[in-house]
Amino acid sequence: MTTAQPAPAPLTRPELVCPAxxxxxxxxxxxAGADCVYIGFRDxxxxxxxxxxxxxxxxxxxxxxxxxGRGAKVLVAVNTFPRAGRPEVWHQAxxxxxxxxxxxxxxxxxxxxxxxxxxHPNLRLHLSVQAxxxxxxxxxxxxxxxxxxxxxxxRVLTVQEIAEVNSRIAPIETEVFVFGxxxxxxxxxxxxxxxxxxxxxxxxxxxxxxxxxxxTETSEGITxxxxxxxxxxxxxxEPAGYPTLCKGRFIANDKASYLFEEPTSLNTLxxxxxxxxxxxxxxxxxxxxxxxxxxxxxxxxxxxGVDAVMAGKSLPDIDLDRITEGGKQTTGAYEKAWR
Amino acid sequence: xxxxxxxxxxxxxxxxxxPVLLLGMALKPVRPALLQPVFDGxxxxxxxxxxxxxxxxxxxxxxxxxxxxxxxxxxxxxDPNPDDPRLTVRRxxxxxxxxxxxHGPLDVLLALAEGKVDGDALFFTRRLVIEGDTEVVxxxxxxxxxxxxxxxxxxxxxxxxxxxxxRTCASAAVDLLGRIQDDxxxxxxxxxxxxxxxxxxxxxxxxxxxxxxxxxRKAARRGGVA
Numbered sequence: 001m002t003t004a005q006p007a008p009a010p011l012t013r014p015e016l017v018c019p020a021x022x023x024x025x026x027x028x029x030x031x032a033g034a035d036c037v038y039i040g041f042r043d044x045x046x047x048x049x050x051x052x053x054x055x056x057x058x059x060x061x062x063x064x065x066x067x068x069g070r071g072a073k074v075l076v077a078v079n080t081f082p083r084a085g086r087p088e089v090w091h092q093a094x095x096x097x098x099x100x101x102x103x104x105x106x107x108x109x110x111x112x113x114x115x116x117x118x119x120h121p122n123l124r125l126h127l128s129v130q131a132x133x134x135x136x137x138x139x140x141x142x143x144x145x146x147x148x149x150x151x152x153x154x155r156v157l158t159v160q161e162i163a164e165v166n167s168r169i170a171p172i173e174t175e176v177f178v179f180g181x182x183x184x185x186x187x188x189x190x191x192x193x194x195x196x197x198x199x200x201x202x203x204x205x206x207x208x209x210x211x212x213x214x215x216t217e218t219s220e221g222i223t224x225x226x227x228x229x230x231x232x233x234x235x236x237x238e239p240a241g242y243p244t245l246c247k248g249r250f251i252a253n254d255k256a257s258y259l260f261e262e263p264t265s266l267n268t269l270x271x272x273x274x275x276x277x278x279x280x281x282x283x284x285x286x287x288x289x290x291x292x293x294x295x296x297x298x299x300x301x302x303x304x305g306v307d308a309v310m311a312g313k314s315l316p317d318i319d320l321d322r323i324t325e326g327g328k329q330t331t332g333a334y335e336k337a338w339r
Numbered sequence: 340x341x342x343x344x345x346x347x348x349x350x351x352x353x354x355x356x357x358p359v360l361l362l363g364m365a366l367k368p369v370r371p372a373l374l375q376p377v378f379d380g381x382x383x384x385x386x387x388x389x390x391x392x393x394x395x396x397x398x399x400x401x402x403x404x405x406x407x408x409x410x411x412x413x414x415x416x417x418d419p420n421p422d423d424p425r426l427t428v429r430r431x432x433x434x435x436x437x438x439x440x441x442h443g444p445l446d447v448l449l450a451l452a453e454g455k456v457d458g459d460a461l462f463f464t465r466r467l468v469i470e471g472d473t474e475v476v477x478x479x480x481x482x483x484x485x486x487x488x489x490x491x492x493x494x495x496x497x498x499x500x501x502x503x504x505x506r507t508c509a510s511a512a513v514d515l516l517g518r519i520q521d522d523x524x525x526x527x528x529x530x531x532x533x534x535x536x537x538x539x540x541x542x543x544x545x546x547x548x549x550x551x552x553x554x555x556r557k558a559a560r561r562g563g564v565a
Contacts, residue, residue: 022485023391024454051474052395052481210474217351217468240463263463291484292454323460 013310014275015282017075017175018299021053021289026063026074028292033303036073038106039063040288045093046077047130048288049205061100073103077288079128080205081109081188091115098123106152107131108188108202117146126150126175130188130202136168143172150175150281154187155266159274159334166279173281178268179298180286181325182332183207184246184261192245196227213243239263239327247325263326269318271331272305294323351442351468354410356527358519359445363411371413371428378415382426384497385488393421395482402438402475408445419479439471441479454484 018034020026029037040046042054055063060076067074076097082090090112097105098120105123107113108130116125129152133139142148150173153162166174185192193207194200201207214225221235224243231248234240241247241263249256266286268275275283283306285298301318308315321327331337354360385392396419406415414432418425434440441448447466450456458480461467469476491509495502 021481024485024487027487028454050477050481051398052478052485210477211472213473215469215473217470222465222468234465236465240465242459289481290459291451291457291480292487294457294460297457322464323457325459325463327463 011276011310012279012281014280014306015073016299016302016306017282017284019180019285019288019290019295020063021048021050022292023055023059023063023066025288025290025292025295027066028296029299030067030070030072032296032299034072034299036075036103036282037063037067038075038077038284038288040077040079041093041096043089043093044203044205045080045090047079047128047201047205047207048077049080050289051210053289057096057100060096060102064100064102068101075104075106075126076102077106077128078112079106079108079130081130081202082112083203087112087115091119094120094123104149113142113146113148121147124149126152128152128188129154129177129183132187132189134165136165139165139169139172143169149173152176152284155182156333158336159271159278162275162280162334163278170279174279175282175284176275176280177266177286178272178275178283178302179266179320180290181242182261182264182266182330190246193226196229196245198227208242208244215243241326262328264328264330265320265324265326266332267320267324267329268331268334269301269305269315269320271334272302272315273309275334276306276309290323297323351407351470352409352444352466355444356523357410357444357446358516358523359408360410361523363408367412371430374413374428378426378428382424384493385486386424388493388496389486389488392482392486393419393424395485396478397421399438399475399478402472403436404475404479405432405434405437405440406448407440407442408448409442410444414440417479434471437471439469439473439476441467441469441476443467449490451480452483453488453490458484 015035016033017036017038018029020029020037020039026037026039039060040048040054041060042056043049046054048054064074078090078093078097094105094112094116103124104126105116106126106128107116108128113125116123125146125148127133127142127148127150131142132154133142133151134154134156139151142151152175153165155177157165162174162176183190188202190201197209197212199206199209199212208226212227216223216225221233221238222240223230224232226243226245231243231245232241233249246260247258247263250259252259283302285302287294287298298320301320304316304318321329400420403416403418406417413428413430416425416427416429416432416437418427443461443466447456447461451458451461451467458467462469491506495506498505
């Protein structure tokens with residue numbers, strides 16, 4: 001005698017949350033199939049405070065109109081930590097998100113979250129990955145105390161751990177990174193770039209600020225420096241990476257090697273069905289600092305991937321090698337293949 | 340030597356064998372001043388259609404950038420001062436004159452300007468090399484990428500009644516360049532085929548020797564003889 005197996009729970013279509021550093025990238029993301037775009041103001045209130053990047057208030061208003069006109073949402077990252085005693089710029093950023101009718105704001109600092117919850121009760125609050133809330137107790141605290149609606153999970157959990165977190169915090173929404181640069185440190189806590197440059201990624205908004213980066217071509221290849229420290233040397237035939245200390249190649253015991261992490265990009269296309277089954281509400285693509293071409297290619301690939309899974313079809317075979325850091329890809333902590 | 344400056348006689352990017360390289364050779368006798376009106380027109384068009392570029396570059400007004408199409412016999416000097424921006428074509432530029440230089444083949448630079456390729460990806464794969472002040476280069480890259488430039492559309496919009504013939508000519512020119520590029524690639528492959536064959540044979544031999552060496556080393560570590 002056989003026992004009837006219970007039917008698997010129906011899959012919930014995840015929202016595709018895509019990066020945009022400029023108005024042109026916002027349009028590219030939406031035209032390529034983004035459900036939602038996340039952007040930042042042109043100042044230190046967001047963690048991609050790079051030269052020539054981000055949105056003025058006028059551009060943000062126009063971007064939100066463009067997105068809403070096409071059924072897409074806009075989230076605004078105000079995800080740096082206000083300078084001690086000078087929170088006004090951050091408070092103004094949150095107020096502007098409210099008045100510009102952004103669909104939500106992504107916050108990291110607990111003081112700023114408290115301010116937003118008290119002064120902007122109708123503004124949807126998301127907890128940034130920079131807050132590093134990775135377990136049900138931490139997540140419940142933010143939800144119960146401040147009404148956080150969605151948590152962006154740090155890139156340290158396996159798929160199985162994500163499923164477990166989701167089962168214990170339901171119906172709170174979770175968002176996970178599915179593609180792009182990897183931050184291997186405790187997010188929002190890393191001080192490596194601050195040590196080398198005097199500027200904090202978590203307060204000033206730029207890890208490895210471009211003003212402190214130098215590349216020098218020599219007959220052997222290219223040398224990258226950050227704040228005067230040599231952090232890598234790439235041979236002419238070797239793909240280069242970002243000039244971050246966590247992906248620097250250092251000499252220890254007479255051997256040059258990547259002590260923390262190799263230049264590589266997260267790519268979860270192959271495990272999308274697992275992440276969807278884990279009950280994740282939204283998939284986030286990293287890369288507000290990248291160009292329109294990157295945004296279009298990655299958003300299109302993940303649009304096709306998610307649609308294929310939801311339609312019960314096999315995953316599309318899409319090669320994203322050409323836009324990855326160091327020409328390498330990994331599923332990172334989701335599979336922890338190094339263990 | 341300034342920080343980030345290319346050291347010695349290093350050629351930052353090798354020009355690819357392309358129609359542009361051949362065109363560049365043909366343009367060698369031409370004085371850059373004769374090409375200046377083209378660049379004046381391009382700047383005028385960019386200012387009118389994409390004012391946000393200079394707006395995003397406002398913090399770098401006093402930092403001129405050299406754009407070096409490595410397959411052409413001249414370079415372009417961009418002075419992003421919003422009150423008096425300039426795009427000047429020159430035979431060469433002393434690195435001391437500029438804050439930074441961007442080296443790359445013309446087709447790559449144009450694709451980057453139109454947002455068809457990602458600047459970081461070009462850098463990772465070394466098809467683009469930057470020299471000097473990284474900050475101003477990042478700002479320029481972001482400003483241009485964010486402008487949504489489409490050269491054929493932008494130029495057409497400036498030409499009034501000549502827009503349609505221009506589009507037709509531009510489309511035909513792009514097709515023709517593509518065909519020439521294909522032919523050149525065929526020619527290049529044929530020319531280097533004997534060298535590639537030799538190289539492949541050498542690589543196979545090296546791989547075989549490496550495998551033999553590995554066996555010998557392993558045996559030596561055990562104190563025996565292979």
